[in-house]
Amino acid sequence: MVGKIIHYTQVPRVPVTNAHKTWIRVLISKDDGAITYIMRIFEIEPEGYIPRHKHPWEHEIFVLEGEGLITMDEEEHMVRAGMAVFIPPNVLHSYRNVGDGVWKFICTIPLFPTAPEEGK
Amino acid sequence: MVGKIIHYTQVPRVPVTNAHKTWIRVLISKDDGAITYIMRIFEIEPEGYIPRHKHPWEHEIFVLEGEGLITMDEEEHMVRAGMAVFIPPNVLHSYRNVGDGVWKFICTIPLFPTAPEEGK
8 A cells, every 4th residue: 555544543542651631643653654744643631631841843733623721831822623733842832621522633743853952 | 922823714725726626724834933844724625626746745634524535646545534644755646525515634744855856
């Protein structure tokens, strides 16, 4: 087969380390031939969250379902289905489900760091 | 504001050249600070299509709504909401809406070629 086509539910979900009630499925990875960036889906259950963290690479996100709160440095933003989010490298960010259902979003990430690492 | 957060409907849609009944909105671009790849949303109306073409960079796609037919080289695949698609560089590919509603999908693409260009 050329390339890859898969329904996200065909990929087993695994818990995200250092997070609460949060699951990840890697949909397109370097094992599939991805050479620049990869695609994952996150599912954060009600009351779930990913605490503040940062890293020297960006995220590009698209929200599929649910309602969440994303922080970027000192800013807070409510997001919902149909919203795209760009989180630049080295920005402190966090995610929290603030709705009644599962919050689902696509999150893409480069395969390699794209900025100098800042002090940890 | 740090980064970018936008609902896709806030971005004007523009017709895709060399395609039929097909619209694109660029959700995250280098103007937003993207440095590795960008995120677009495509909306292909019923009977709409993007003819076969190829280029020396990959696509990573996530289907949001509708039903479409994607070809990669000689292969044809039906896709629907929840499916992720990886199209490697230099693979001939096309898109055709085969459903009754608008076919919507996220399509990400590197900012720079990632493979040698093959004979045109």
